[in-house]
Amino acid sequence: MTYGEFAAVRGVSFDVRDGDLVTIIGANGAGKSTILRSIMGLLRPRAGKILFRGEDITAEPGYLRARRGISLVPEGRRILPDLTVEENLRLGTYFLQDAGEVAAELERAYILFPQLRARGRQRGKTLSGGEQQMLAIARALAGRPRLLLLDEVSLGLMPTLVEQTFQTIKELHRQGATILLVEQNARMALSVATRGYVLETGGITLSGTAAELAADPKVKRAYLGG
């Protein structure tokens, strides 16, 4: 089953299937974030189509896509700094609206990231960088997304936190989440992904399973530093 097909950023076409953990790797400026932002509806592609579960959503505004189950963890941990941790999480459950479901989602987030529980009443901006990243991921998950878009989640985090974040991503995937991961840290991305695409200025130059990509000499030379 095809989750999304995308052919907008200069002849880029790819798809993410149910239960996949797909990564797009590539250099800075190749358009990785542009792809995620277009899928979320923050940017509108000039040409091409975005399909989600067989439906054309190219012209649909972002908030409707969110309600279809597309969820983005934006680059740079864009949490809402002046709202509390709990308010941030509640916003993630915005379209559930049923009080019981919301409470269940908050509880799930706190089980996934126990550090957040103690900070529920603190403002987002008082959290450390790592905690903000956890909050951003927890918020994105709280709406029970069908497709989770992760944009450079490792950027600016301490190495131990990068490790922890990727463990979380792996765990989410194991639990059945469908994830599209955009990363500069190709080594980490390929170590958790099932399939991958290499994006260069001009388009997708390579695609395959994560293992195939990790073994490819060109990928090794350009992205894995070996």
Next chain:
Amino acid sequence: MLSGYVVTVLITIGIYVILALSLNMITGYAGQISLGHAAFMGIGAYTSALLYTRAEFSFWPAFLVAGLVAGAVGAVLAIPCLRVREDFLAITTMGINFVVEATFLYVPFFGAGMGIGGINPPSLFGSEISKPGFLLLVIGVIAAVITVDRWLARSWIGLAWAAIREDEAAAGTMGIDVVRFKVLAFTLGSAGAGLAGSLYAHFLTFIMPVNFGFGQSIVILSMVVFGGIGTLRGPIVGAILLGALPEFSRPAMEYRTLLYGILLLLLMRYQPDGILGERSLLVRGWHALRQQAAPMKN
């Protein structure tokens, strides 16, 4: 009990409290700057005055219709405001204020420069209510506005407004229909201003276009910012202090717009959270004091 003069001042301040609280919904909660709040006060005042003097409405239905009409016009005028942000929104809302004021001033139907007179205070059980009675009415309306304010702050609407205020794009990615919630903020805020305008008209008994000009909008905005934008206490305290100020100082009355304009500039530069906002000196000092006091208890 209270002298007639004191009651008059309290009623005026009370009307400003309603205006400040309603502007706070638009600018404080939803984060949409408005420099034209007085226009909606004017729309409410003129609606109420026209219904009362020409259509033989009594005050009570005219008061409610004034709120509805101002809210509806606010919803319609919110549409050109949706595409623009921040600085352009400020100019757009300012423009709306000038257009509305000019309409009152040049269209004979609205009494043009002469305004509308002969608007009597409300009657209850066949007799006109006294000034203290009018004050009670104003306090009742304030209580209702505060109730709505608290309900909104605790609801999904308040949370959605906060998200839009903090990060509009992020709010959209969380499934929030940004357009709908902005229109809702303008509608509710304008309706509140309309109710205040109706009270104002029936209190003064005559209205003129100049009462609802850009200067009046600045006065209302100054009260919200001075008290502490985005909080409940801020606009109330701001309206009380700045509303009372002209009564204590003649120059403050004569140079009110100038004074409030300067105040607004200084606040924006040095204390954007006013005197009672979350990050104001007073509130931070209070929290610091409490934190210092807390370990002593243990």
